Amino acid sequence: MTSPVDAQNSGVVNRAASSRGPVRAPRGGERTAKSWGAEAAKRMLMNNLDPEVAEHPEDLVVYGGTGRAARSWEAYDAIVRTLDELEPDETLLVQSGKPVGVFRTHEWAPRVLIANANLVGDWATWPEFRRLEQLGLTMYGQMTAGSWIYIGTQGILQGTYETFAAVARSLGRDSLAGTLTLTAGAGGMGGAQPLAVTLNGGAVLIVDVDASRLERRVAHGYLDEYTDDLDAALARVVAARTAGEALSVGLVGNAAEVFPELLRRRHAGTAPIDIVTDQTSAHDPLAYLPIGVSVAAWKDAAASDPEDFTARARASMAAHVAAMVGFQDAGAAVFDYGNSIRREAELGGYDRAFAFPGFVPAYIRPLFAEGRGPFRWVALSGDPDDIAKTDRAVAELFPDDAALRRWLDRAGDTVRFE
């Protein structure tokens, strides 16, 4: 075994980020590494950090709060260098974003093995994780950032589309036409929600504290429009619901304030909201903005006193989730979108947080039980025509699957390649 990293890790991830220029994966049919296995891993890692794909590439953050592709820029450079030199019968071992060894294996072994953010049970707490992260000893990998298979918001779009299609069916409807969905969090994954709802024919209001996230979704064709005026946003989506039209509107605001206000309006009969969910980065209290903190002050406030910030974020999540339960009590379909907000709200002092279900048991597990999804594939060439070819092959393989056909037709017309 050899060790590919001799450089000391400082634990500071954004060193030299600005001087190196944007990361962009090689494209086309020529290899730069010694095998296609290593080339694929390298292109995927680099593509994860392409500014077109990553949410905050300068910090190595791909998506999902602080989900990173590599622990530091030194570690990133060492990974790329090692993949270029890796023999076709060798395997690279990556420990929480840092390359730690190369083994002689065999041609059919995995070219890369990755383990991220593992802590022994009794030490698996945020304060201990952050202590180790600060020392440069670990990294948060989320699900697809640290495994280098994030491909932008497009990667989660079909799953989100299927989830909302299942919500429509659970309401006895063929589509979401004539319904209004309220959600929050327009980040790397959550940003798929507005397009998933409109592809299902519905109207949707999506709340995010950070205008730049909503701006990005509009630029990428995932969101129709956005505003910071609640009255104007509500009027637009209510009109679309009444007309049975598909429309997505973003609202710049804090969900912990906006959701309770919209619940009051629903009780007053002016906000006919049918479906409620949320995809803020609630799994990490430092990635959820509490009421009373501005986006500009966010990073410093979280870094200077993480314990206080966590307590404030959890109190805000309690208000946010209490409003979601209020919508359910008033007859709306409400579900958690996998971000642990119910648990965090409970820690924030709200005891009915688990009154509504999670999206996996409610909508996704039944689809998997039928043998549908999850699917994700990538053309390493970077050529959209190669994706079109695989789409055609899938359509020929499953000629009787109407939902799949509808998805392939609509996605082909609507979804911009990232």
Ligand code: NAD
């Ligand atoms: P992200 O960090 O890219 O985006 C989160 C967004 O939430 C940001 O745009 C942020 O500005 C916004 N936000 C934070 N606090 C807010 C507040 N108080 N009010 C309004 N907006 C606020 O994260 P992501 O990749 O979009 O993932 C979102 C969450 O969904 C994560 O917790 C992730 O683990 C979870 N998740 C998603 C799926 C899925 O299939 N889509 C599955 C499992 C888990």
